[in-house]
Amino acid sequence: MTDVVILGLGYVGLPLAREAVHAGASVCGYDVNEAVVANLNAGRSHVDDLTDAEVAEMRAGGFTATTDETEIASAATAVICVPTPLSEDGGPDLTAVEAATRAVARNLRPGMLVILESTTYPGTTDEIVRPLLEASGLRAGVDFHLAFSPERIDPGNSQFGPRNTPKVVGGHTPACADLAVSFYGRFVDTVVRTKGTREAEMAKLLENTYRHVNIALVNEMARFCHQLGIDLWDVIRAASSKPFGFQAFYPGPGVGGHCIPIDPNYLSHNVRAKLGYPFRFVELAQEINATMPDYVVRRAQDILNDAGLAANGSSILMLGVTYKPDIADQRESPAVPLARLLDGLGAKLSYHDPYVDRWDCLGGTVPRVEDLHTAVAEADLVILVQGHRAYDVDQLAGQAKRFFDTRGVTTVDTAHRL
Known part of the structure; x- marks a missing residue:
């Protein structure tokens, strides 16, 4: 059994994987990009915040990267960290989120915790991710756990990284939130709990809208x-x-x-x-x-x-x-x-x-x-x-x-x- 599988090994997923490995968790990274996976398994980094030496250290700690989605089924927790660019109509392009969620759904097991970290609009976890996962026949909050925790990675920031940047967490149910808080608590100093997934989704948008408006x-x-x-x-x-x-x-x-x-x-x-x-x-x-x-x-x-x-x-x-x-x-x-x-x-x-x-x-x-x-x-x-x-x-x-x-x-x- 793997502690966590992280879907998406970019600027968000890879630093998250590193912190989990340092905390002693067994971590599998899943990505559809074969070159990224091959380089990581060879100890080569493709993001600014991790050096080749740090990736090699992760590998020595048991981290593996794969393009085989069946590896998801062996994990207790699945964290989705894929990009959400803008679509042509100005909304979020959820293509990657939906694809990653379907990959989890095909390998979903009872008791698994699924967390979405990709930035998106309020309601995505409940209206998009949950129905895709429940197509497996399992029910969120009953058969598996579901939560949203917005990524807060600031590339190049030497003062604040994944460990000392507080982690916001909102669960589909209180029990889902409990499990997600416990998961992040293993390798993040401070976990901030919200009332639900929508509040956690909105918190990330408020943070960046505040900056956007003041920069303007x-x-x-x-x-x-x-x-x-x-x-x-x-x-x-x-x-x-x-x-x-x-x-x-x-x-x-x-x-x-x-x-x-x-x-x-x-x-x-x-x-x-x-x-x-x-x-x-x-x-x-x-x-x-x-x-x-x-x-x-x-x-x-x-x-x-x-x-x-x-x-x-x-x-x-x-x-x-x-x-x-x-x-x-x-x-x-x-x-x-x-x-x-x-x-x-x-x-x-x-x-x-x-x-x-x-x-x-x-x-x-x-x-x-x-x-x-x-x-x-x-x-x-x-x-x-x-x-x-x-x-x-x-x-x-x-x-x-x-x-x-x-x-x-x-x-x-x-x-x-x-």
Whole structure:
């Protein structure tokens, strides 16, 4: 008998598997990607937060990866950690969740605990997952246990990981919640119990909607503060001195990653579909954040125009193309729409990123510069899109003809800041 099978071995499932292995649990990882499974079994990692050595350590602790779904039947607990991207209509694409749930249903045994971790809209566990599982003939809360526990992985965060980030858990029944709390309690320091699965589902959406709306607020402030001649970065620094009632958010060239650009849309879509009216805060925030690449391009054009240059034919170097600093993750990175807009204006684009050796964008590969300092000095405009710690931004700004800092990390007067 295996303690747990984790379905989906990406940025969520693999760190979860590592914590379970460290707690002494026997863990099997299931994934439909044969290359991922083969690499993990060979001790090779494909996510930023785990090194090859850590995967090898997991293997030594008994972790195995498989594409054989029949292995699910041997587990006491099955945790679904598959992606939920946006569908064409703006709601969550539950294709992977449904496929994983059907795989569990085909191997469901009496007494098994099934937990969904994939982010989705309130009601998914009860309205989508439960009926698929109960097609096996077993009943949730009677013959097997069912719960929802939203993933809270923050890739690249060295301070908070799966163990010390509190785990929210909502059960289909109180007994289901008891079992899920006990399961996570083996390797998570704090488990927070909700009234049910819908409350747990909504908690994750509230977290990211809160961030989404506040990022949109400072993004809009960045636009009018620039026009008013106000240094918004200095404003945020000053406001942050208040020890209560304020949390700092920062503007940028757009929002990226697996949560902020996507999760609030699940909620907005669900409100429209079920209640028939818009979630106006979310939709306005989405509009503001989605247009930040356009704003950055307009600012870039202004900087070039002031020097008597047009974007068409100018050499523009983009620094940092990942969605957050100091990791290789490019999911939903604002660098992509920014590059498309600049390319559409006829700019000669190149990029540098210490974590990305090849950047496939614009229907092909954008040239990567190898000699960073020479490229910075020669470009007509350098745009800092992501502020990796590896960059000495003030030095680079001093070397550049024109330097546009979209992250507010430069301190020299020669840099243009968002």
